Amino acid sequence: MREAGVITERMMARAVEVAxxxxxxxxxxxxxxxxxxxxxxxxxxxxxxxxxxxxxGPRAREAHPIFSDRPIAPNSVANIEISGCRLRYHxxxxxxxxxxxxxxxxxx
Numbered sequence: 194m195r196e197a198g199v200i201t202e203r204m205m206a207r208a209v210e211v212a213x214x215x216x217x218x219x220x221x222x223x224x225x226x227x228x229x230x231x232x233x234x235x236x237x238x239x240x241x242x243x244x245x246x247x248x249x250g251p252r253a254r255e256a257h258p259i260f261s262d263r264p265i266a267p268n269s270v271a272n273i274e275i276s277g278c279r280l281r282y283h284x285x286x287x288x289x290x291x292x293x294x295x296x297x298x299x300x301x
Contacts, residue, residue: 197284200238200277204228205288208245208275214267214292218249218260225275232279239278246274253289268293 207224225245232238248258249265253272265271269292276285291299 194282194284196232196236197238197277197279197282200229200232200279201275201284201286202277203233204245204275204277205273205286208273209288209290212265212271212273212290212292214269215264217262217264218247219262221265221273222247222260225273229275229277232277236279239281241276241278241283243276248272265292270295270299 207228246257247260249271250269252258253270271290274287276283
């Protein structure tokens with residue numbers, strides 16, 4: 194589980210690093226998958242039982258949305274749900290990103 198968690202952290206770090214207005218959702222998914230499979234220098238990962246669930250913009254409120262090839266809009270929100278997997282053990286994580294300055298009501 195700890196190794197799966199390390200993979201998950203690497204996957205999310207890459208997603209946050211790459212996701213930006215103008216970047217296609219599928220390109221964010223690609224770096225997530227790459228980090229998932231390559232794991233770390235000490236151990237690799239395997240496919241999780243579900244794809245990266247990523248909702249961008251209005252789809253961030255959906256339950257388990259799948260990414261598309263649309264570019265990420267400025268001043269929008271994303272919810273990313275992923276799981277690293279090592280030896281069939283999963284360590285899921287969810288993270289919300291706002292691209293721009295969120296409205297006060299959203300921060301509250």
